[in-house]
Amino acid sequence: MTYSEFKIQFQTFPLIQTKDIYLFSGKHKDKQILFNQLNRWQKRKLVVKLKKSLYLLNQNDRKIHPGRAFLANQLYAPSYVSLEYALNFYGLIPEKVVDITSVTTKKTNVFKNEEGHFIYQHIKREAYTGFRSLKDEEGLTFFMAHPEKAMVDFLYLNLRRFNVDPEKVFEESFRFQNLEILRKGKLLEYAQIFQNNKLTRLVHSLQGFIKQESAP
Numbered sequence: 001m002t003y004s005e006f007k008i009q010f011q012t013f014p015l016i017q018t019k020d021i022y023l024f025s026g027k028h029k030d031k032q033i034l035f036n037q038l039n040r041w042q043k044r045k046l047v048v049k050l051k052k053s054l055y056l057l058n059q060n061d062r063k064i065h066p067g068r069a070f071l072a073n074q075l076y077a078p079s080y081v082s083l084e085y086a087l088n089f090y091g092l093i094p095e096k097v098v099d100i101t102s103v104t105t106k107k108t109n110v111f112k113n114e115e116g117h118f119i120y121q122h123i124k125r126e127a128y129t130g131f132r133s134l135k136d137e138e139g140l141t142f143f144m145a146h147p148e149k150a151m152v153d154f155l156y157l158n159l160r161r162f163n164v165d166p167e168k169v170f171e172e173s174f175r176f177q178n179l180e181i182l183r184k185g186k187l188l189e190y191a192q193i194f195q196n197n198k199l200t201r202l203v204h205s206l207q208g209f210i211k212q213e214s215a216p
Contacts, residue, residue: 067136
């Protein structure tokens, strides 16, 4: 199989899996030969390896350009985008977030490739909720936390940073903003799923901080 044949076959695929390549090549094709071809194409920057068995065509040859949130979901499943990336997406923190941060029921993990830095934090299965489906610019579906769940996920995974004066941490360390978009009841509802007393108390503190910041 030449690269031209490969490109024509897969340029409309949002992602390329090795099983797709084997299927296209035919059962008679030696897998080691395919693996060697992929390695050569990677070195020539024709193919981008996202992780083992998952690839993209290079930027110029692909006809579909999946967003990084979609890639995050595909790289490690089940997962949904949350934490800092989602907080920035909703305008709750001012800093631009380059890394794609997600939560998962699987173990904590990190993937780094040409498309970015993808970070996954573990939460228990009971807390794996509070997300919705969105579409990127190519119409590809991905899962992202609701703003309240992104905030609660973030607080839960950063509990140790709130040992003293949480209101000061809210304002100065994380510089939370636009908090009026958060539904206070939903914050508490999501916090209680974790069954963590410290998290529940912290969310009560956040509710008070939101009320204080919203006061005229």
